[in-house]
Amino acid sequence: MTAVPVSDAAPRAAGDAVRDVLQQAAQRLAGAGVPDPQVDAELLLAHLRGQSRGEVQAAVVRGDDLTRAEADAYETLVARRAAREPLQHITGVAYFRHLELAVGPGVFVPRPETETxxxxxxxxxxAAPGPWPEGEGPVGVDLGAGSGAIALSLATEVPHARIHAAENSPYAFVWTKENVRRVGAENLRLVFADLxxxxxxxxxxxxVVVSNPPYVPDDAIPRDPEVRLHDPEAALYGGPDGLDVVRQLSHVGRRLLRAGGTLVIEHGELQGTQIRELLTADGWRAAATHxxxxxRDRTTTAIRP
Incomplete structure (x- = not known):
C-alpha cells in the first residue's frame, strides 16, 4: 500500500490545534486547485462542528483543539473537497442572497453572479405598474427554476407579487420542491413542466419572465471540475452556440408577458451581443446587457412591445 505524504493528509491526532488543522487543510486544498482554499477549509470545519464560519475563526483565536473523532471526520471532508467535489454537495447547502438552499447531485448549484x-x-x-385588484400584485415567472434560487428570491423580496416557477428535470425538481417547502413562500406556485x-x-x-438557462456551447468543456463533473449537463449545455434555450425563451416570453413586460436572461460573458441581436430580430424593444x-456581462433584458 502506498503511503500518503504527510502534507497531503489532514491532521488525525487528538489534541490537534484548530489553527494547525485549518492551515494544513487549506494547503492541501490549494494544492488541489480549489479556488478559495482557506474559506473552504473553514466552511468544512464549520459544517462538521455545526458552527458558523465566525465561530471556527473564534476557535482559532482561542487556541481550541480538535478531538480525534473530529480530526478523522474532517480528514474525510477535506479529501472529498480536494477531489473537487463541490463544497455545496458536501455541506448540502448553498447560500444565495438571504436564502439558505438545499442542493446536491442533480441540481445546478446557484452561483454568486446569478444574484445580480x-x-x-x-x-x-x-417597478411594474399597478394598481392591482385587492389581493393581487405583479406577476413573475421563473423558467428552469433549478434549486429555486431566483424564484424564491422574487417571492420573498417582493412579497406582494405572485411568482410562478417551472422546472422540467425530475432530478432538479426534487430540490426545487424541497426548497419551496423549507422557505414556505405562500405567493410561489411551482410546477413540473417544460418551459x-x-x-x-x-x-x-x-x-417579468426570468431565466438562468443552459448556455454553454455543446463543444465547450467547462474548466472547473466542480462544474464539468458535478453540475447536470441539462443545466449547462445549450446547443452548438449555447443559445438554443435562449431562442425558446424569446418566443415563450412574448407569449407570457404583457405589453411592457420585462424579459431577464442570464448568459455567458461573451454572449450579450448575440442575445441582443437575437431578441431585437424577434421584435423585442430596448434589449440591453448588464x-x-x-x-462581466451577465444579464440581458428586453421589453415586450
Missing amino acids: VAQIAIDALR AVAFADLDGTVD PDLTL
Whole structure:
C-alpha cells in the first residue's frame, strides 16, 4: 500500500490545534486547485462542528483543539473537497442572497453572479405598474427554476407579487420542491413542466419572465471540475452556440408577458451581443446587457412591445 505524504493528509491526532488543522487543510486544498482554499477549509470545519464560519475563526483565536473523532471526520471532508467535489454537495447547502438552499447531485448549484440576475428581476417586478385588484400584485415567472434560487428570491423580496416557477428535470425538481417547502413562500406556485408550454393560463398577463438557462456551447468543456463533473449537463449545455434555450425563451416570453413586460436572461460573458441581436430580430424593444459584480456581462433584458 502506498503511503500518503504527510502534507497531503489532514491532521488525525487528538489534541490537534484548530489553527494547525485549518492551515494544513487549506494547503492541501490549494494544492488541489480549489479556488478559495482557506474559506473552504473553514466552511468544512464549520459544517462538521455545526458552527458558523465566525465561530471556527473564534476557535482559532482561542487556541481550541480538535478531538480525534473530529480530526478523522474532517480528514474525510477535506479529501472529498480536494477531489473537487463541490463544497455545496458536501455541506448540502448553498447560500444565495438571504436564502439558505438545499442542493446536491442533480441540481445546478446557484452561483454568486446569478444574484445580480435576481436583483434585476426584483427591480423590474417592484417597478411594474399597478394598481392591482385587492389581493393581487405583479406577476413573475421563473423558467428552469433549478434549486429555486431566483424564484424564491422574487417571492420573498417582493412579497406582494405572485411568482410562478417551472422546472422540467425530475432530478432538479426534487430540490426545487424541497426548497419551496423549507422557505414556505405562500405567493410561489411551482410546477413540473417544460418551459415551452408552461403557464399557458398566464399568457399575456406576466410582468417579468426570468431565466438562468443552459448556455454553454455543446463543444465547450467547462474548466472547473466542480462544474464539468458535478453540475447536470441539462443545466449547462445549450446547443452548438449555447443559445438554443435562449431562442425558446424569446418566443415563450412574448407569449407570457404583457405589453411592457420585462424579459431577464442570464448568459455567458461573451454572449450579450448575440442575445441582443437575437431578441431585437424577434421584435423585442430596448434589449440591453448588464454586468455582474465582477463587471462581466451577465444579464440581458428586453421589453415586450
